[in-house]
Amino acid sequence: MQSWLPIPESASTVSGDVDALYFYLSGITIFFTLLISGVVIYFVIRYRRRNAFEIPRPIEGSTKLESLWSVIPFLIAMTFFIWGVKVYFNLYRPAQNAIEIYVVGKQWMWKFQHATGQREINELHVPVGRKIKLIMTTEDTIHDLFVPAFRTKIDVVPGRYTSEWFEATKPGRYHFFCAEYCGMNHSGMGGYVVVMEPAEFENWLSGNAGQASPAVAGRGLFESLGCASCHGANAEGGRGPALIGLFGSKVVLKDNQSVSADESYIRESILNPQAKIATGFGPIMPSFQGQISEEQLLQVVAYVKSLSTAKPEASTAKPPPAAAKPSPTAKTGASPK
Numbered sequence: 001m002q003s004w005l006p007i008p009e010s011a012s013t014v015s016g017d018v019d020a021l022y023f024y025l026s027g028i029t030i031f032f033t034l035l036i037s038g039v040v041i042y043f044v045i046r047y048r049r050r051n052a053f054e055i056p057r058p059i060e061g062s063t064k065l066e067s068l069w070s071v072i073p074f075l076i077a078m079t080f081f082i083w084g085v086k087v088y089f090n091l092y093r094p095a096q097n098a099i100e101i102y103v104v105g106k107q108w109m110w111k112f113q114h115a116t117g118q119r120e121i122n123e124l125h126v127p128v129g130r131k132i133k134l135i136m137t138t139e140d141t142i143h144d145l146f147v148p149a150f151r152t153k154i155d156v157v158p159g160r161y162t163s164e165w166f167e168a169t170k171p172g173r174y175h176f177f178c179a180e181y182c183g184m185n186h187s188g189m190g191g192y193v194v195v196m197e198p199a200e201f202e203n204w205l206s207g208n209a210g211q212a213s214p215a216v217a218g219r220g221l222f223e224s225l226g227c228a229s230c231h232g233a234n235a236e237g238g239r240g241p242a243l244i245g246l247f248g249s250k251v252v253l254k255d256n257q258s259v260s261a262d263e264s265y266i267r268e269s270i271l272n273p274q275a276k277i278a279t280g281f282g283p284i285m286p287s288f289q290g291q292i293s294e295e296q297l298l299q300v301v302a303y304v305k306s307l308s309t310a311k312p313e314a315s316t317a318k319p320p321p322a323a324a325k326p327s328p329t330a331k332t333g334a335s336p337k
């Protein structure tokens with residue numbers, strides 16, 4: 001219905017709200033532009049100087065009029081603000097019960113990994129009608145993932161996790177691209193979100209099985225990097241804090257401050273362990289800066305997360321399942337509703 005307008009297709013639950021606000025802003029702007037230009041032209045003609053000796057009547061000003069043209073624009077501006085805040089918070093408040101997908105930007109490609117292990121480059125398959133939460137970072141410089149049809153757009157920033165969510169409303173292929181200049185091939189750093197019917201998506205997922213889930217890969221890294229020597233073979237603790245149940249909890253630090261153990265905290269504690277040491281532990285952990293890529297970091301974070309969110313079997317002493325048979329049921333958000 002909007003095909004006559006030069007705006008992208010509308011294909012997510014928020015795109016209608018964003019468009020409505022955009023049209024409202026444009027409408028008000030056009031209205032006042034026409035009104036003010038019209039009045040200017042009218043006054044120029046109506047009050048033009050009619051003879052060379054004409055002296056205008058002095059004007060004292062009018063408090064009533066001046067208040068009116070201050071208060072009315074103020075109220076109109078407040079509607080922009082309130083409506084804008086509403087749309088903004090809806091967009092940036094983390095989604096609940098979302099399917100989580102990890103994203104790493106890199107010169108010049110987008111890498112995605114599903115919680116069930118499937119990896120993709122410059123293409124992202126998602127089911128229609130489900131909230132998708134992207135947990136994002138970058139290997140090098142700042143990039144920005146922009147999906148015009150979903151009206152979602154957010155930077156990926158070195159050394160930090162950002163996140164965005166969307167819920168696609170109709171199947172299709174939607175262009176996405178990097179919206180932050182990042183060097184020579186910036187313009188080619190894009191691809192497509194493929195939105196599928198849930199059953200079709202399940203099919204796609206199982207057809208692309210065979211890759212270890214991020215949590216399982218993270219467990220492998222946990223062992224190969226020697227984390228187990230301090231955090232326990234099953235992350236139950238030892239010379240380092242126990243990691244079971246850590247994610248999402250409050251960690252009390254040496255100076256009695258507390259931080260919430262989110263993705264960023266886990267990441268920081270791996271790269272810069274001295275930054276926030278949990279109370280009762282010494283500053284003995286070495287930094288893993290330079291030994292682990294952003295993708296691997298996300299996998300270790302996924303492992304630590306799985307120790308708090310997944311069912312008990314994920315955190316028992318079993319060795320990591322063979323990479324050929326990841327179980328989609330053990331991970332969060334994989335089952336369609």
Ligand code: CUA
Pocket residue numbers: 105108142143144178179180181182183186187189
């Ligand atoms: Cu990445 Cu521009």
